[in-house]
Amino acid sequence: MSRKPTALPGASMVGPPDRLPREDTQARRFGATRLARATELTEDYVELIADLMATGGEARTVDIARRLGVSHATVIKAVARLKREALVNSKPYRGIFLTDSGQALAARVRARHRLVVAFLLALGIPPDDAEADAEGIEHHVSAATLQAFARFIEDHKP
Amino acid sequence: MSRKPTALPGASMVGPPDRLPREDTQARRFGATRLARATELTEDYVELIADLMATGGEARTVDIARRLGVSHATVIKAVARLKREALVNSKPYRGIFLTDSGQALAARVRARHRLVVAFLLALGIPPDDAEADAEGIEHHVSAATLQAFARFIEDHKP
DNA sequence: TCAAAAGTGCAGCCAAGGCTATAATTTGAT
């Protein structure tokens, strides 16, 4: 069978950067996607906490759990992680609060989310699907794509 | 503090279906996104295996590992899971093969991937970003959105 | 006021998806 030598890391690199999706290119892309996946939940939590505080004045474990559809124990563990990452503060039996960097992240995430939803709506996608899809898509949109979305919305103003 | 009653599951539902994103709606959306996340890797593997077989005639553990940028041990574990899910076949020290349902899934995933990339390109996003973003986005695109993407591409043919 | 309900926290379990290190098998070259 083939047993092709498959270009070792340190290999020559004499030829032109061939136009085929080189292995390491794809590997880098997968790595990036993997990283994005890891930050998805963080972004979801921070965005949700900001939302709860904005509308109800406080973010409680049980509220987050209900909105996310997970058990409260899961939320407590996640919040512990967010605390380690200095995105939230909390004291036992007192609510959960965003730190400054938590708020900054929330603002960024929120803006991006709105833009993605607006874009999907401008494309003519039904609101329910737009919201649902945005939830998953928003975490994987590069700056270039975000810009393109914004441009499209601008060009399709009523 | 507020301590709002938060509409229990079986609750009356007398009032109008209020326009705010109801808790359970959002919870359902998050659940769906969570599910999508769980299937992402499956889809990536199946797509990659199909690709390797199409171009090189076989899919080997080490090839998959290199393309994905993970260790071979990780691949072996993932393949074991795919086997449990009846998407691939494999015998020790022999390659990895897609079952019928594996091939069907691969075909679907591949078509969707191409469509998403084509859409991003049609939007004017640079090829590199388009490819990278598609990798993450493709797993979160509903049928409705996919249709909208196809329509857009059609409408923007040169 | 004080007991029940609601909310919070903790321990321990599971599966997934990573890893390294070690063992086993196959392949290729001499």
Place this chain on the structure above:
DNA sequence: ATCAAATTATAGCCTTGGCTGCACTTTTGA
């Protein structure tokens, strides 16, 4: 034919993100 290199497999460990069950505070309301 043999032996080294490549490939494949296994074992054991870690973290994350789920869960349930139990214990502990806080809040509420009779």
